[in-house]
Each structure stands twice: as C-alpha cells, then as structure tokens.
Amino acid sequence: MGVDSGRRAILRAAVAGGVGTGLAATGLAAPAGAAPGEATPSGRGPHIAILLYDGLTALDAVGPYEVLCRVPEASVVTVAKRVGPVRTDTGVLGLVADRALHQVRHADVLLVPGAGNRGVIAAMQDAETIDWVRRLHERTTWTTSVCTGALILGAAGLLHGVPATTYWASRSYMESTFGAIYTPGRFVESGKIITAAGVSAGIDMALHLVVLCYVVLLYGRLQVWHAPAMTVSSCCSSRSTA
DSSP states (O other): OOHHHHHHHHHHHHHHHTHHHHHHHHSSOOOOOOOTTOSSOOSSSOEEEEEOOTTBOHHHHHHHHHHHTTSTTOEEEEEESSSEEEEBTTSSOEEEESEEGGGOOOOSEEEEOOBOHHHHHHHHTOHHHHHHHHHHHTTOSEEEEETTHHHHHHHTTOOTTOEEOOOGGGHHHHHHHHOOEEOOSSEEEETTEEEEOSTTHHHHHHHHHHHHHOEEOGGGOEEEOOOOOOOEEEESOSSOOO
C-alpha cells in the first residue's frame, strides 16, 4: 500500500467511524487541552500526554499534537521534568511543558517524540524520565513513539520481543540493545504499543490513533472509548520513513 493511499484509507475509516461527522458538525474542532493549573485534565474524552525533554525534535511532538488536539473532548497535556519551556534540537525553538512528570500519573495515550543523538541519549539515561514512562505505560491504553522516541520506550524495557519501527539509522541499535523486532512501516502497531518511523510518520500514526481511539457520533459527542484487539499491524511500508 502506498503512502498516499494509506492516508486516504485512514481518513475514510475515520469518517466511517464517525470522526469526520463530529468534526464536520463543528467545523475544525478547537484545540483541546488541560486548563492552566488544573491537576487533572478536563473533558470526557481520552487523556493524552506528550513527553517533552531537552533536545527533542519539535515536529515529532507538534505533528501528532495538531491531529490529536482537535479530537472533540480529548484532553492533551505536555509533560516534562519541569514546567515551562523545553528547548528543542535546534537550540532556538522552545516548547512549553504544562505539567511536571510527578503531576501526571495517568494517561490513556502516551506519546514519546524522538530527538537527535544528544537529546535522546540524555533522555534514555535520565532515571526520572524512564521511570515515569514505565509507570505511565502500566495504565495507558496506547503507548506510542515517533522516530527515535522508540529508543526511550526501549530504555524503559517496553520493547523486548515487540515488533517496532524507528528512525532508519537507529533500527539496528533498537534491536541489539533493547531486543525489539524491527518491522518496516510508516508506523507499527503491536498490542498497546504503536511506534512511528521518521518525523512525518508521526502524523500518520496520529490519524491512526483517531481511528482506533475516538468514535465520535453526531454533534461531536464522544460515545465509545475502548481498547482494540491485541494485533500486530504495519501501515504504509515504503522506502520513505520520514
């Protein structure tokens, strides 16, 4: 299946599941998020936590965010070791973390973005960050990563024997160090773990999450929220992983 046809299939499935109906009923949904100072995200929909850490690749986090934050009634929160600006891999752009790690103890969806060598190695070696990912994973419905974010999942012990994908140059390391089973594809779903390959593949994965997680009926009301069967799937396998 080609990349373009795969995206069209995802969008058709979203419309069939009611997501398109909900968005069409309200126009483009306004971004969702937890109110400042709010310890628990509001909204009846899924709670989504996006990990931020020094040196992350901005598009790995922002691309999926732009899809997920517009799902009606979802709550999206950015999380880092400390509340406030987190510098990305350019050293210029900063993204703001709404919550510190200790403030977020549960999420339905965890998203871990990737980074260049400096950022991802530092995150992998940070015990507080890795412990948080491991603890949150215990209660998530889906734990996801983009690009080298898969290495952070691996450092948390979540990829041993699990089919997964990552940035092409990191796939041997992911297999040899963490025991993952490299599987080519724009994104790979294995039970509750979904890993996306290169940077823009995170957007494709986010569209897939919309199909999996959010069945929105008329007037944008969230009616169904359930975990899927434990299956392994790979979407839009191609030479391009970005």
